[in-house]
Amino acid sequence: MNWDDLRVFLAVARRESLSAAARGLRIDPATVSRRIARLEEETGAALFAKSPQGYALTEAGARLMGHAVQAEAALLAGQAEVAGQGAQGLSGQIRIGAPDGVANFLLPDVCARILDDNPELEIQIVALPRLFNLSRREADMAVTVSAPTAGRLLVQKVSDYHLTLAATCGYLDRHPPIRSLDDLRGHRMVGYIPDMIFDKELDYLEEIGVDRVKLASNSVSVQYHWVAGGAGLGVLHDFSLPHHPDLCRILPDQTRLTRSFYLVRHQDDARLERLNRFAALLSERLRAEINRKEGLS
Known part of the structure; x- marks a missing residue:
């Protein structure tokens, strides 16, 4: 199974749209459509059901999703190890989902300072007034205002x-x-x-x-x-x-x-040292920023 096809599959599954996946991957929608068709032909199953709301995973697509996410995690772990990211700075793209309160008033300063220390990082903040679906990999991690009780998730209280x-x-x-x-x-x-x-x-x-x-x-x-x-x-x-x-x-x-903030990640990411290090750093900096700004108010 071709990794490039799996990468396209993951993008469509997460964004539920061919055009949105194409924009994220910086390729044209026709290429995305061809890659999905090729993957469906190879697996012998329809992976998506199209509706007015977009592209939803079929049962076969949901089964493939788990394997595709594991393949992606293994690839990222391999890249990090080859790059020697043990004691060095963090690099690569990390997407954080958050309700817009923390996204507006805490994360901008926190993430900018993390980037000062790790210039090879690319941090994305997705600010939405709703819960994030980490199983669909809408984000690498999410800040929440309550601790999830269902799903294969890593949950840690921040502050x-x-x-x-x-x-x-x-x-x-x-x-x-x-x-x-x-x-x-x-x-x-x-x-x-x-x-x-x-x-x-x-x-x-x-x-x-x-x-x-x-x-x-x-x-x-x-x-x-x-x-x-x-x-x-x-x-x-x-x-x-x-x-x-x-x-x-x-x-x-x-x-x-x-109230309390929690940092939530997918359980499969526990093996990724890069995300472990970033999660620890983000929690520490968020906690300090809350204490600092509450002390000023």
Whole structure:
């Protein structure tokens, strides 16, 4: 079985699109289609089912996926060993999936500093307000806000972090005072779209007794900009507060919440020293960045 064909197969399986796979591989879609057809002819089975949503793996495709991922892992491990990456710097491409809070306010600085020490690395951050499918290799690793309990995954806790109800000092000067949680009823609330909360750990407002959101988005970044622009009150990450000097905490003794970040990888990657080293470095730097920014807020 040709590795180049398997590489194309993995790209289509992960992106669920011929055109997206072609862009990622930097080849034309017709070549991708020919490679998949050749692989299906060789295996004697249809590997994908096409639908309006894109290309989905068939049962035969899902079985091949596991073997293709193992082949890819073995190839990467071999490349790392030949390159002598034991005590030297890290190199190659690593993709991190993350919810947009950590992707906006923590990972940019952390990854830039890691790259300063490892100039041969290529780091990609995929910021999406949803869970990542590591079995389909949408990312090499993912930062999550809860620990997965199913699947062949390596899960390590990175750090606790905190969130607090906040608004701009300007907003608070223009609106009625907030002396208790009951006073929140007279204010415009910013938060998640209720039916698009992809993890129960993100249901912050319910925890402080707010049941109505006037400005809602599935994006932490949009919520942050609403609050920082003086549009209302919202629960913000403490590590995001230093990014806007006019933000003030509201009733911190009653509205401060504690959550945790986890770093999640596929179990098959435990053999890859390169990813092991990067995961350890990323966890250490994330933990330090959370402590630093929470100390500034």
